[in-house]
Amino acid sequence: MEDVAAVILAAGKGTRMKSDRPKVLHEVCGRSMVEQVIHTAGEAGCRRCIVITGFKGQDVRNAICEPVEFVDQAEQMGTGHAVLQTEPLLDGAREQYVLVICGDTPLLRAETLQGLIDACCRHHASASVLTAVMENPNGYGRIIRDAGGAMKSIVEQKDGNPDELAVHEVNTGTYCFEVRALFEALHQVKNDNVQGEYYLTDVFSILIREGQTVIPVEAKSPEETLGVNSRRQLSEADHVLRRRKIFELMDSGVSVIDPDHTYIGQDVKIGQDSILYPGCILEGSTVIGKHCIIGPNTHVCDFRCGNFCRLESVYAHNCSMGDRNEAGPFVHLRPQTQIGNDVKIGNFVEIKNSVIGDHSKLPHLIYCGDADMGSRVNMGCGSVTVNFDGNRKHRTKIGDHAFIGCNTNLVAPVAIGQRAFTAAGSTITRDVPENALAVGRSRQKNIENWVQKDTYKE
Numbered sequence: 402m403e404d405v406a407a408v409i410l411a412a413g414k415g416t417r418m419k420s421d422r423p424k425v426l427h428e429v430c431g432r433s434m435v436e437q438v439i440h441t442a443g444e445a446g447c448r449r450c451i452v453i454t455g456f457k458g459q460d461v462r463n464a465i466c467e468p469v470e471f472v473d474q475a476e477q478m479g480t481g482h483a484v485l486q487t488e489p490l491l492d493g494a495r496e497q498y499v500l501v502i503c504g505d506t507p508l509l510r511a512e513t514l515q516g517l518i519d520a521c522c523r524h525h526a527s528a529s530v531l532t533a534v535m536e537n538p539n540g541y542g543r544i545i546r547d548a549g550g551a552m553k554s555i556v557e558q559k560d561g562n563p564d565e566l567a568v569h570e571v572n573t574g575t576y577c578f579e580v581r582a583l584f585e586a587l588h589q590v591k592n593d594n595v596q597g598e599y600y601l602t603d604v605f606s607i608l609i610r611e612g613q614t615v616i617p618v619e620a621k622s623p624e625e626t627l628g629v630n631s632r633r634q635l636s637e638a639d640h641v642l643r644r645r646k647i648f649e650l651m652d653s654g655v656s657v658i659d660p661d662h663t664y665i666g667q668d669v670k671i672g673q674d675s676i677l678y679p680g681c682i683l684e685g686s687t688v689i690g691k692h693c694i695i696g697p698n699t700h701v702c703d704f705r706c707g708n709f710c711r712l713e714s715v716y717a718h719n720c721s722m723g724d725r726n727e728a729g730p731f732v733h734l735r736p737q738t739q740i741g742n743d744v745k746i747g748n749f750v751e752i753k754n755s756v757i758g759d760h761s762k763l764p765h766l767i768y769c770g771d772a773d774m775g776s777r778v779n780m781g782c783g784s785v786t787v788n789f790d791g792n793r794k795h796r797t798k799i800g801d802h803a804f805i806g807c808n809t810n811l812v813a814p815v816a817i818g819q820r821a822f823t824a825a826g827s828t829i830t831r832d833v834p835e836n837a838l839a840v841g842r843s844r845q846k847n848i849e850n851w852v853q854k855d856t857y858k859e
């Protein structure tokens with residue numbers, strides 16, 4: 402393929418979103434729209450990507466992690482004016498062609514962009530434009546053709562006469578241009594239209610008038626070309642992308658019981674034969690292994706999970722676990738937690754910034770924070786690591802095979818030796834040696850006949 406640079410328009414405010422955030426930062430399927438478009442341009446083979454920013458430009462720049470170049474459009478004077486700002490970066494560059502995409506069309510597929518580039522390069526055309534036939538073309542620019550079907554121009558909704566507005570073939574705002582032809586035409590664009598803007602779309606009538614080759618390429622699925630201008634359209638786009646992700650996972654051997662009630666971010670990876678029950682939200686860089694059963698109602702973000710794990714009603718973020726673990730229901734796994742293999746975490750357990758060794762059990766009602774737990778430890782019901790002294794956090798160490806009795810408070814910093822026991826209800830403030838039993842509670846005393854005869858009337 403030819404070397405093609407991508408230019409992404411992201412300077413507009415997006416007035417119709419009614420938002421303080423720039424439109425292109427609104428997210429679809431866990432990614433901002435502009436990042437989604439950058440990603441697709443990369444997949445289509447564009448190695449160089451230039452993003453035009455303007456409205457809250459610094460916010461847009463901060464939100465983009467990909468290695469792109471930025472150009473500022475200080476005043477938003479239209480899409481043609483926006484693209485003109487890239488001239489210093491593209492003039493004399495090695496790329497002969499440029500792909501121009503709006504930052505608000507997140508559903509475009511890489512194959513579609515490749516088709517558009519291919520049409521332009523193969524025919525040595527000055528431009529190709531992706532068009533779509535829409536049942537309701539309202540709001541889009543229309544593709545105007547002559548009696549013979551050859552393209553003449555693009556007319557914006559606000560400038561169109563009734564005959565032009567009756568056309569259902571629209572401009573998707575996605576183009577490939579030969580760089581020199583683009584800028585030569587852009588310099589001739591004027592702003593004598595209803596919006597007083599410099600329209601990128603006016604380049605087409607200029608090129609056609611000059612007898613240059615312009616190729617309209619009709620999109621196979623118009624759904625892909627949705628331009629998001631409102632929150633309603635944002636939710637439509639989100640729905641389409643989520644479905645795409647879920648179907649991809651299904652095709653790779655993952656079962657999703659109810660796709661309408663499962664939300665999986667685009668960067669999430671899931672191994673074969675894993676099953677997702679309804680009510681799952683998997684976000685960020687989450688990786689789930691093979692043969693896991695996730696859900697119902699599990700919300701994880703930046704979470705790594707091995708194979709053969711079973712999670713129900715778990716909320717986990719920025720933490721990891723190995724293989725064959727069970728967690729839930731109602732478990733909270735907090736950042737910097739590392740769980741080994743064959744661990745059992747039962748209901749109402751919270752674990753934070755802790756390492757849990759293999760085969761350990763935390764079956765019910767436990768708070769475990771800032772702990773280094775060995776293997777085959779049993780932490781009884783209601784036990785707590787007392788990790789905070791009101792000022793600083795301290796760590797608790799629990800050796801292999803230790804048995805923490807029910808309702809033990811482990812007041813950190815404290816270490817429990819291997820195979821040691823703590824008696825139920827103990828408050829442990831000093832280290833416990835290996836193999837010892839620590840009893841840290843007052844002895845029981847029974848007071849005979851303490852209840853007065855007349856305490857109860859009946």
Ligand code: UD1
Pocket residue numbers: 410411412413414415425453455474476477478479480481482483503504505540541542543555557571572573574599600601602627628630
């Ligand atoms: C544009 C097209 C229209 C097409 C539609 C497809 C023009 C004149 N019209 O209209 O033919 O059918 O997209 O979705 O191009 N932007 C800037 N700087 C500006 C103005 C806009 O960067 O000065 C950016 C916006 O952030 C947005 C994109 O360009 O990402 C499109 O702008 P928008 O105002 O949404 O154009 P439409 O009216 O939808």
Ligand code: CA
Pocket residue numbers: 503505628629630
């Ligand atoms: Ca738009």
